[in-house]
Amino acid sequence: AQSVTQLGSHVSVSEGALVLLRCNYSSSVPPYLFWYVQYPNQGLQLLLKYTTGATLVKGINGFEAEFKKSETSFHLTKPSAHMSDAAEYFCAVRKINAGNMLTFGGGTRLMVKP
Amino acid sequence: DAMVIQNPRYQVTQFGKPVTLSCSQTLNHNVMYWYQQKSSQAPKLLFHYYDKDFNNEADTPDNFQSRRPNTSFCFLDIRSPGLGDAAMYLCATSRDGSYGYTFGSGTRLTVV
Numbered sequence: 001a002q003s004v005t006q007l008g009s010h011v012s013v014s015e016g017a018l019v020l021l022r023c024n025y026s027s028s029v030p031p032y033l034f035w036y037v038q039y040p041n042q043g044l045q046l047l048l049k050y051t052t053g054a055t056l057v058k059g060i061n062g063f064e065a066e067f068k069k070s071e072t073s074f075h076l077t078k079p080s081a082h083m084s085d086a087a088e089y090f091c092a093v094r095k096i097n098a099g100n101m102l103t104f105g106g107g108t109r110l111m112v113k114p
Numbered sequence: 115d116a117m118v119i120q121n122p123r124y125q126v127t128q129f130g131k132p133v134t135l136s137c138s139q140t141l142n143h144n145v146m147y148w149y150q151q152k153s154s155q156a157p158k159l160l161f162h163y164y165d166k167d168f169n170n171e172a173d174t175p176d177n178f179q180s181r182r183p184n185t186s187f188c189f190l191d192i193r194s195p196g197l198g199d200a201a202m203y204l205c206a207t208s209r210d211g212s213y214g215y216t217f218g219s220g221t222r223l224t225v226v
Contacts, residue, residue: 009154032213034213034214036217041123041202041219041220041222042219042220043118043120043204043206043217043218043219043220044157044204044206044215044217045217046214046215046216049213049214051213090156090157094213101159101162102159102215104156104157105156106155106156107154107155107156109154
C-alpha cells in the first residue's frame with residue numbers, strides 16, 4: 001500500500017525566507033508525485049508533478065520540488081516566500097495498482113509572517 | 115475556459131434532509147471523483163466513475179450515493195445528512211492515462 005507523509009502540519013516562515021515543505025512516500029516502485037495548493041474555501045490547484053525524466057520539477061508561482069528516490073522524498077521549496085503563498089499544501093502520490101487514484105498526505109499549512 | 119464547476123459553493127441542509135451536490139466539466143475527462151474534506155484534513159476519496167463504471171471506496175458510508183447521467187455531469191447524493199457529514203466536498207476529473215486531476219472549487223456543506 002502506498003502512503004504519503006508530510007512532516008509538519010504547520011510551517012511558519014517570514015516573508016522573503018526560504019520555504020521548505022517536506023513529503024515522503026512509501027512505495028515499492030517510484031510513484032507519480034504531485035503537490036497541490038489549497039486556498040481557503042477553494043478547490044485544490046496543481047502546483048507541480050513528477051512522472052518521469054528530470055528529477056527537479058518546476059511548478060507555478062516559483063515553486064519547485066526534487067524527487068529523490070534514495071530518500072523516497074519529494075520536498076517542495078521556494079527560495080523566497082510571499083504573503084500570497086499562505087495556504088494549505090498537499091503532497092499526493094498516484095496509486096500504481098488502483099487505476100488513477102491519488103493518495104494525499106495530511107497537508108501542511110504554510111503561514112507567512114510580514 | 116475548460117473547467118470543473120461545482121454548484122452550489124455553499125449548501126446548508128437540515129439534519130436528515132436529503133441533499134444533492136452537483137459537478138459539471140467541460141474537459142471531456144472520462145474519470146470523475148468525489149472527495150470529502152473535513153476541516154484541517156486531507157481530502158478523502160468517496161467514490162469515482164471510470165466512464166460509466168461506478169467504483170465505491172470500501173469505507174464510504176451507504177448514506178452517500180452518486181449518479182453520472184452523462185460524461186459532463188456527476189452528482190453526490192447524501193440521503194440523510196448527519197452533523198458529521200459537514201465538510202467541503204470536492205469534485206475532480208482526469209483523463210484516462212493522464213497523471214493529474216483537475217479540481218472544482220468545492221461545495222461547503224453545513225448541516226443544521
